Amino acid sequence: MNRAERAQMAMMLEVxxxxxxxxxxxxxxxxxxxxxxxxxxTILVRPVFDAAEGPGGRVGSLIREAVMRTNGHSGxxxxxxxxxxxxxxxxxxxxxxxxxxxxxxDVEDAVEFYTAFGLTRVRVGESDDLDVNDPASIAAxxxxxxxxxxxxxxxxxxxxxxxxxxxxxxxxRRCADLLHAHGRGREAIAGAFLDLLATEPDxxxxxxxxxxxxxxxxxxxAEVRRGGRDIRSFDAECIEGGINPxxxxxxxxxxxxxxxxxxxxxxx
Amino acid sequence: MNRAERAQMAMMLEVxxxxxxxxxxxxxxxxxxxxxxxxxxTILVRPVFDAAEGPGGRVGSLIREAVMRTNGHSGxxxxxxxxxxxxxxxxxxxxxxxxxxxxxxDVEDAVEFYTAFGLTRVRVGESDDLDVNDPASIAAxxxxxxxxxxxxxxxxxxxxxxxxxxxxxxxxRRCADLLHAHGRGREAIAGAFLDLLATEPDxxxxxxxxxxxxxxxxxxxAEVRRGGRDIRSFDAECIEGGINPxxxxxxxxxxxxxxxxxxxxxxx
Numbered sequence: 033m034n035r036a037e038r039a040q041m042a043m044m045l046e047v048x049x050x051x052x053x054x055x056x057x058x059x060x061x062x063x064x065x066x067x068x069x070x071x072x073x074t075i076l077v078r079p080v081f082d083a084a085e086g087p088g089g090r091v092g093s094l095i096r097e098a099v100m101r102t103n104g105h106s107g108x109x110x111x112x113x114x115x116x117x118x119x120x121x122x123x124x125x126x127x128x129x130x131x132x133x134x135x136x137x138d139v140e141d142a143v144e145f146y147t148a149f150g151l152t153r154v155r156v157g158e159s160d161d162l163d164v165n166d167p168a169s170i171a172a173x174x175x176x177x178x179x180x181x182x183x184x185x186x187x188x189x190x191x192x193x194x195x196x197x198x199x200x201x202x203x204x205r206r207c208a209d210l211l212h213a214h215g216r217g218r219e220a221i222a223g224a225f226l227d228l229l230a231t232e233p234d235x236x237x238x239x240x241x242x243x244x245x246x247x248x249x250x251x252x253x254a255e256v257r258r259g260g261r262d263i264r265s266f267d268a269e270c271i272e273g274g275i276n277p278x279x280x281x282x283x284x285x286x287x288x289x290x291x292x293x294x295x296x297x298x299x300x
Numbered sequence: 301m302n303r304a305e306r307a308q309m310a311m312m313l314e315v316x317x318x319x320x321x322x323x324x325x326x327x328x329x330x331x332x333x334x335x336x337x338x339x340x341x342t343i344l345v346r347p348v349f350d351a352a353e354g355p356g357g358r359v360g361s362l363i364r365e366a367v368m369r370t371n372g373h374s375g376x377x378x379x380x381x382x383x384x385x386x387x388x389x390x391x392x393x394x395x396x397x398x399x400x401x402x403x404x405x406d407v408e409d410a411v412e413f414y415t416a417f418g419l420t421r422v423r424v425g426e427s428d429d430l431d432v433n434d435p436a437s438i439a440a441x442x443x444x445x446x447x448x449x450x451x452x453x454x455x456x457x458x459x460x461x462x463x464x465x466x467x468x469x470x471x472x473r474r475c476a477d478l479l480h481a482h483g484r485g486r487e488a489i490a491g492a493f494l495d496l497l498a499t500e501p502d503x504x505x506x507x508x509x510x511x512x513x514x515x516x517x518x519x520x521x522a523e524v525r526r527g528g529r530d531i532r533s534f535d536a537e538c539i540e541g542g543i544n545p546x547x548x549x550x551x552x553x554x555x556x557x558x559x560x561x562x563x564x565x566x567x568x
Contacts, residue, residue: 040343058327075312298336
């Protein structure tokens, strides 16, 4: 399996694993975003991962191209956060390589990234003064000489995906370790997902529903993990409330990619 | 969407659609063959479809390569029948083009195909005197000067996938027409699948369980279609008995590929 295939397999395995409280999985859809939307993105992004594996690819333009190729269906952008993690990982091979990619980003990467951001329907926190729909933001990025790594650092306190860029892919690493610890196959993915959810407030939930809901979700996941609560009722409650831990899912995808590269077996 | 992507989308959409009585779908696995095995094959076959879309590809060696690339996991070969239909369709573009591909096959295509066949765990009818595990068969093919189209004609009376090669992809065409008639999205796929199952005895079931079981399955599907029986109990009964209409699934994949090329919308 080459890097591009590993990245696609990670996307496919994450969405196929279940139960994953609150998220689309093979047992649950949201009305507008369904299993096949996630799988379509997994298929259609391939040429971008191929380009990332080849020579000369730039992280900003590759993220933009990934969003453009997967933005055509009614499910909206399903994998923006995952691409932010996977593309440096495919470019660099592993976490160490991805950190070199992050360190090497420039202003053009930042500008390309903002163009991609404008193409998605990803929720932007109200405190952002770099408005992605505002062409002046791009001018501001150039003026301040911000690299893509700077942009991520700027968002890191309120976005756990961006934070991965600033702290050496800490949760990605932890997710890969959890997968190794849980053993082979999809049960390990569901287990690692729940472990992360039980210990980190999901910043996607935070932006959508506020910090209190993100923290309550984390505490509920911890209760499920301790055996004090049924996972299926927790899942149903999350789905009902539209509480989907999208950032933990993104990190899980990155963790699967890393674990696959370290010999973790998806095929239980 | 290029041809290769359309073929992958067809494979992904078929396995994601539900309920599909007796087959793996997003709600059902078999113990050894699970949703993620089908989706892994969908991802890993990509370079073969890319080669089929480019110049100079030969149908026999492409089928062999597709089997080799997707044979590595414990789920066994999930898509051998689908590749027999998709590869001429991708090579030729549409049904008309696929018929030209079929007409142009030669003895080397037949030899390559037999090598692929030997790599799969696909059930071979006991009446086959061309034993795929017997190197003498390949010698026999060369001696008799059989093309791959001849091989398919030889199997056509007991294999509905091979039969597609001999009759202008008749059921593939019908499946595409059914998809157009049913409308957009995955409900149309489940509908077209049931329509085919209700009118054709599945030859995969026939080889595994005998003609009587294949015909009974067809009659049950017709009863479900008339509203005389619940699809979920029929599905459960098929799964319980290991009665999986794998050939109808292969033809459904080919039908989705054709329909997508004619503008059918997967994204309801």
